Amino acid sequence: xxxxxxxxxxxxxxxxxxxxxxxxxxxxxxxxxxxxxxxxxxxxxxxxxxxxxxxxxxxxxxxxxxxxxxxxxxxxxxxxxxxxxxxxxxxxxxxxxxxxxxxxxxxxxxxxxxxxxxxxxxxxxxxxxxxxxxxxxxxxxxxxxxxxxxxxxxxxxxxxxxxxxxxxxxxxxxxxxxxxxxxxxxxxxxxxxxxxxxxxxxxxxxxxxxxxxxxxxxxxxxxxxxxxxxxxxxxxxxxxxxxxxxxxxxxxxxxxxxxxxxxxxxxxxxxxxxxxxxxxxxxxxxxxxxxxxxxxxxxxxxxxxxxxxxxxxxxxxxxxxxxxxxxxxxxxxxxxxxxxxx
Numbered sequence: 001x002x003x004x005x006x007x008x009x010x011x012x013x014x015x016x017x018x019x020x021x022x023x024x025x026x027x028x029x030x031x032x033x034x035x036x037x038x039x040x041x042x043x044x045x046x047x048x049x050x051x052x053x054x055x056x057x058x059x060x061x062x063x064x065x066x067x068x069x070x071x072x073x074x075x076x077x078x079x080x081x082x083x084x085x086x087x088x089x090x091x092x093x094x095x096x097x098x099x100x101x102x103x104x105x106x107x108x109x110x111x112x113x114x115x116x117x118x119x120x121x122x123x124x125x126x127x128x129x130x131x132x133x134x135x136x137x138x139x140x141x142x143x144x145x146x147x148x149x150x151x152x153x154x155x156x157x158x159x160x161x162x163x164x165x166x167x168x169x170x171x172x173x174x175x176x177x178x179x180x181x182x183x184x185x186x187x188x189x190x191x192x193x194x195x196x197x198x199x200x201x202x203x204x205x206x207x208x209x210x211x212x213x214x215x216x217x218x219x220x221x222x223x224x225x226x227x228x229x230x231x232x233x234x235x236x237x238x239x240x241x242x243x244x245x246x247x248x249x250x251x252x253x254x255x256x257x258x259x260x261x262x263x264x265x266x267x268x269x270x271x272x273x274x275x276x277x278x279x280x281x282x283x284x285x286x287x288x289x290x291x292x293x294x295x296x297x298x299x300x301x302x303x304x305x306x307x308x309x310x311x312x313x314x315x316x317x318x319x320x321x322x323x324x325x326x327x328x329x330x331x332x333x334x335x336x337x338x339x340x341x342x
Contacts, residue, residue: 004062004098006105009052014038016061017054024088036221041085041342044219046211047071051082051109055089055098062093065102067110067118068342071207074324074331078207082110084120084130085342103133111319117326119316121339130315139329140311141339144304145286153250153283160249170224173244173251176279181225181241182218185210189236196261203293203333204325208259216337217241217257223341225256228275230268237261238268240276241337253282257337258295269298288312290333312339 009017014035021033042050047069055063067082084106089098110118119138122130131137147153160166184190191210206212217225228240241257253276260268276285287304289296314334316326325331 004055004057004093004096004101006101007054007056009054009064009066011043013054013061017064020061020064020088020090021086024090032222034221040215040219040221042066042068044215045069046209046215051106051113051115053102053106053109055093055102057093060090062090063098063102064088065099065106067106067115069115070119070338071212072204073207074204075202079116079204079324080114081117081119082115083342084118087126099129100133103129107134107317107319116320116322117316117318117324119314119326121312121314124313127313127315130317133317135315135317136327138314138316138327138332140313141288141334143286143288143307143310143312144299145284145307146302146304147284148253148277149281149283152281156251156283157249160246165249167246168251170244173253173281174279175281178226178279179229180218181227182214184227184229184239185214185218187236190239193236193239193259193261197259203290203331205333206335206338213257213259220341228272228279230271230275232261232264232268237264238272240272242276242280243341244282250283251281253280253285254336254340255285255287256340257335258287258299260295260298262294265294266298266301269295270301273299273302286336288334288336288339291330293333 018033018035018038025033042052045068050069051067053065054061064086066086068085070081070083072079072081084103087099087102190213194208194210223243225241225243229236230238238260240255242253242255245252245254258269286307287299289299314329314332318324318326
C-alpha cells in the first residue's frame with residue numbers, strides 16, 4: 001500500500017465518497033446515502049459549506065472526515081459551531097491512524113475558520129476515539145416516549161413479525177391529509193414566529209432561521225417531514241415538525257422540532273399535540289427534550305415516559321477559550337432535528 005495523503009475534499013469525488021460511506025457505515029432503514037444526500041448535507045447547508053478532508057491512497061479515496069457547520073445561539077450571541085459527521089475509513093485501510101489524522105487536521109481547519117466548538121453524538125465504538133482527541137463528555141440526552149394507541153401497537157407489532165418485516169404505506173400513519181413541512185415553512189408567518197422567539201435564551205440552542213428550517217425539513221432528498229401548526233389571535237403561534245418511522249413493527253411518530261411563541265407556551269403545545277393525535281395513526285410518539293425549557297415542561301404535561309436504556313451520549317470540544325457553557329448539560333437545548341436524519 002502506498003503512503004496516505006490528506007487533501008481537501010472536492011466535488012468531483014462525491015460519488016466515490018458516497019460509495020465509501022455505504023461501505024463503511026451501518027445500513028439505514030430509511031433514507032439513502034447517495035450524492036444527493038451528500039450534497040444536501042454538506043454543500044447546500046445555509047450555515048455554510050462543511051469542512052471536509054479526504055485521505056487518499058493507491059489512487060482512490062480511503063477516508064473521509066466532514067465537520068458540518070451548525071449555527072447556535074446563547075444569550076443573544078450567534079455562535080459558529082460544527083458537528084463532526086461522516087467519518088469513514090475504508091475497511092482495507094483501517095488501523096493506520098487515518099481517523100486521527102483526519103480529525104486533528106479538521107480541528108485545525110475549523111479553528112482557523114472561526115468555529116467556536118464542536119459537538120456530536122458518537123456511538124459506543126467511536127466515542128473513545130473522540131475522547132482521546134480532546135473531546136469531553138457533556139452528558140446523556142434522554143429520549144421520551146408516549147404510547148398513544150396501545151391496542152393497535154400490539155396488533156401492528158405482531159403482524160409485522162408474522163409478515164417478516166417491511167414498511168407500511170405512508171397513508172397508514174395518517175387519519176387526515178398531512179401538511180408537508182416544505183409547504184408550511186415557505187410561509188412568511190414562520191419568519192414572524194422566529195422573530196418573536198429571538199429573546200436571548202441562556203441555553204445553547206440551534207439558531208433557527210427560515211432558510212435553515214426549509215433546508216433542514218423541506219429540502220431533505222429522501223426523508224419527508226410533516227408539520228402541525230396552530231394560530232393564536234390570527235398569528236402563527238406554534239409549529240410541530242415530525243416524521244414517520246417504523247421500529248420493531250411499531251408505527252413511530254418522531255417529533256423532530258417544536259417551535260412555539262414564548263407566551264402561553266403550555267396552551268400552544270397542548271393544542272399542537274391534540275392535533276397530532278387527531279391527524280396521525282402512530283402507535284407511539286418519541287421526542288428528545290431538555291430538562292428546563294418552557295417547551296419541555298409543556299411536553300411533560302402529556303406524561304411522556306423516559307425510554308429505558310436508550311440515551312444519546314453528547315460530547316463536545318471547545319476550540320476557543322471564551323467561556324461558553326459547552327460542558328454543562330443543563331445549558332443545552334437540543335431536539336431530534338439537531339441529531340437525526342443527518
